Amino acid sequence: MAEPPVLIRQDEVEDLLHYKDLIPRLEVALRKFSKLDSAEVIQPVRTTVPLQKYNGFLGLMPAYLVHEDILCTKLVCFYKRESGSTLSSTQATVLLFDPEYGNVKAVMDGEVITAKRTAAVSAISAKLLMPAKSDVLTILGAGHQALSHYNVFTETFSFKEVRVWSRRKETAERFAQSTQGHVTVWESVEEAVNGADVIVTVTGASEPVLFGQWVKPGAHVAAVGACRPDWRELDDVLMRQAEVYVDSREGAVAESGDIILSGAKVFAELGEVLNGTRPALREKTTVFKSLGMGIQDAVFAKLVFEQWKNKP
Ligand SMILES: NC(=O)c1ccc[n+]([C@@H]2O[C@H](COP(=O)([O-])OP(=O)(O)OC[C@H]3O[C@@H](n4cnc5c(N)ncnc54)[C@H](O)[C@@H]3O)[C@@H](O)[C@H]2O)c1
Ligand SMILES: O=C(O)[C@@H]1CCCCN1
Known part of the structure; x- marks a missing residue:
């Protein structure tokens, strides 16, 4: 037995x-x-x-x-x-x-x-797709994923500045007090992402919080929330102007509201980039849409x- x-x-x-x-x-x-x-x-x-x-x-x-x-x-x-x-x-x-x-x-x-593997996959996306010189990291959301992303991103890369925004300022302030290094708290998403090289979206939002007009050309966005076909974190402008990478194409077209509702095309899976069968377009604005895999x-x-x- x-x-x-x-x-x-x-x-x-x-x-x-x-x-x-x-x-x-x-x-x-x-x-x-x-x-x-x-x-x-x-x-x-x-x-x-x-x-x-x-x-x-x-x-x-x-x-x-x-x-x-x-x-x-x-x-x-x-x-x-x-x-x-x-x-x-x-x-x-x-x-x-x-x-x-x-x-x-x-x-x-x-x-x-879940917290660590999701953040580690986002770090892989950033390693492949963020601008060669990336100084500013912005995290939108201040929960569990925000902290695991902060930890792995600061352990893996050397940002000069880390910013956080959350829909309630006191949550963002609590987050900034809990991190090892200095994090600045911002009251609006627009200001928080202004000039950012890497943006991590880890919110529970079901409507867009990040708009393409605010994102610096060439920036990399790791979009982790909005894991339902009718939920959004990113607007149509951003989804259409960026090259979109995913963990699984099959999962993305079934589950990602940002992809399904914007009509954006998936450019590649991260695994395809790692295998060398699709390129990493680091100089373009890129979105990695994460949904999580078994x-x-x-x-x-x-x-x-x-x-x-x-x-x-
Ligand atoms: N892609 C993946 O593999 C994966 C894995 C785990 C979690 N997630 C998703 O990531 C997101 C964050 O997860 P978490 O565990 O950190 O959750 P959490 O509850 O710990 O934190 C969520 C954060 O989002 C904010 N938020 C909630 N609703 C919002 C809204 N409408 N607008 C703006 N901000 C809002 C909260 O204030 C909080 O700061 C969730 O959407 C979750 O489903 C994705
Ligand atoms: O892959 C996961 O673990 C998550 C859980 C929550 C929603 C989306 N995907």
Whole structure:
């Protein structure tokens, strides 16, 4: 009989996942995902169950990496929260299976995995697409993803200035007090993004908050929120003037309101750029539209489990 699953808590996942280990592993996974005719990665588009009564969704994100023999699924609930709500907007649990027998080997917290893997993928997009000289980073939103993006972006790159905007100024101020380095708080998005080389949008918005007319030509935008077909963070002008990169084309055309409603064309998947089959148009204005993929959770679930087993 199979062993019962182990339970890995949020603080344990936090201690075990470091960006320096995450970025190379994610690059490998993104490359495999975007290889033409590859059967190495099996990842259907997320199944989403609406929770209308609570203004939320349950997303099921299974993935199988054949070569590494990693079978995993994340279960993630995400909500649209009113301003001032103290309820969390994302709750996630990751299940890691033994693919041969089908039993669950580990049940682990998925919130830290979600925060760190999403930020690490955005950092990969910035590494490939931001202007060669990037001094100013602006973060729109001041929640969990804002902090994980701040951490990985400041660990990976050397910005001279980091700015934050949030729809409530006090949230942005709290955020700025919680970061290791200096962050300036801005009251309007227009001012916050003026002259920015890299802009990260990590809001719970369902209407555009970032407008193309404010974005410096050649800037890179990592757009992480608005993960529903009728939600927006970016306006049509920006979506049409930028070269649009995604994690998964299939996911993007099914789930991204910014892509579907603007009619913008997807130029490439990040994995295609990493594979050298599509170019990184660094000199143009670029948008990386992130939706999140099960394989990103799967590689980390395996890493967490292995490290947890080997803990002294
Ligand atoms: N692409 C991915 O892989 C991925 C992964 C996880 C989360 N997300 C999405 O990223 C976003 C941020 O997630 P989080 O965990 O940081 O959430 P969070 O609740 O911790 O923070 C959300 C932030 O957005 C702000 N906000 C909420 N509604 C807004 C609105 N209407 N206009 C402007 N700002 C608004 C909040 O004030 C807060 O600062 C969410 O949309 C979430 O669904 C995407
Ligand atoms: O890939 C994810 O984990 C997220 C969760 C929340 C909504 C969008 N995608």
